[in-house]
Amino acid sequence: MLRQQDVGHRVVVRRIVGVTGDRTLFTDALGELVDLTETDLTLATDKGTLRVPLREVHRAKRVPPARRPHAAAVIALETAADEAWPAPVRSRLGDWILRAADNWTGRANSALPVGDPDRPLEAAIDAVVKWYQDHGQQPLINAPMPLAAPVNSALDERGWTSRPLTLVQTASLAPLLATPAAAGLPPVELADAAGDDWYAMVAEHKGTLPAAAIRILNGVPERVFAQIRDAEGDLVAVARGAVTGPDRWLGVSLLQTAPAARRQGLGRHVMRGLAQWAAQRGATRAYLQVEERNTAAVALYGRLGFSTHHTYLTREGPA
Incomplete structure (x- = not known):
């Protein structure tokens, strides 16, 4: 059977789906284990x-990953995202990065364990715990999978818990750039600084x-705040x-649409505006991070050409 250290890995599950006479019927499912x-x-x-349900599982095991990116590609993208x-x-533990930001977002308040921590793994985890406790915060580690599988296994042994699986998705800018501007939609406004109402809209979802x-x-240095306003001047998308990074990645974050303005193509409209801005600065690809359980957002990004590059688990240590 599977164990907690298999979470975040590709597995195959043989499931009992019924019985015909004396014969048990099975079906196989292949995918990434996101919860156990x-x-x-x-x-x-x-x-x-x-x-x-586990009562329906006949057999289950971990299998090799499907066309996973090389470790260097994962490290490069994680570094660009940082x-x-x-x-x-911020602080360094060898190559590992320790980060804190008043507990605003897991990304900015977790250790990034890529590279060599310049000490044995168990000692490195001890140092992470101490650093966060010294800063008055719960220790968190963002573990890219499967690159950080040894870290995850060590954290399992220590009883660290996991937040929902996050997908790191990437896409070429070319399809977005080739998409004609949507007719009838207000323009996408791009600015170097955000206004109070932009921050207020983000705060509705991020606190x-x-x-x-x-x-x-x-x-x-190279950032932009995108927004769309309706005819009354109210924000409807940001x-x-x-x-x-040296590869000139466009990182997209905080994409959201006002509830009353959804299903009008505003998300694609904003993404096209960001793609045009980024292409002028030498970017050819984009990435974003989304929780796997946010099926609506994952579906939207899929329609925009995004697919999963790798995943990560945010692990929670002792308070």
């Missing part, structure tokens, strides 16, 4: 999320923005873009 409880397991498959979301309090949040959002 005492009663169920959950897979992210090519056809969507599948929850399977540059695009710069926590104001009150502390000073550290403002520093993160404005701490990248997003933030940042171009970072």
Whole structure:
């Protein structure tokens, strides 16, 4: 059977679906294990999320990943994403990055364990715990999978819990750039600084923005704040873009649409505006991060050409 350290890995599950006469009927499911409880397991498959009661599982095992990116590609993208979301309090543990930002977002308040921590793994985890406790915060580690599988296994042994699986998705800018501007939609406004109503709209979903949040959002030299207003001048869609890294990645974050303005193509409209801005700065590809359980957002990004590059688990240590 599967164990907690298999979460975030590709697995195959043989499921009992019925009995015909004396013959048991099975079906196989292949996907990424995103949750495992005492009663169920959950897979992210090519056809969507599948929850399977453990009582129906005949056999299950981990299998090799499907066309996973090289470790260097994962490290390069994670580094570009860190540059695009710069926590104001930072430290190094060898190659590992320790980050804190008044507990605003998991990304900015977690250790990034890529590379060599310059000490044995168990000692490195101890150092992470101490650093966060010294800063008055719960220790968090963002573990890219499967690159950080040894880290995840060590954290399992220590009893660290996991937040929902996050997908790091990428796409070429070319299809977005080739999409004609939607007829009848207001223009996408792009600015170097965000207004109060932009921050207010983000705060509706992300909670009150502390000073550290403002520093993160404005701490990248090449960043842009996108917005769309309706005929009355009210914001109906926002997003933030940042171009970072030697590969000139466009990082997209905080894309959201007002509830009353959804299903009008505003998300694609904003993404096209960000793609045009980024292309002028040498970017050819974009990435974003979305929780696997946010099926509506995952479906939207899929329609825009995004697919999963790798995943990560945010692990929670002792408070």
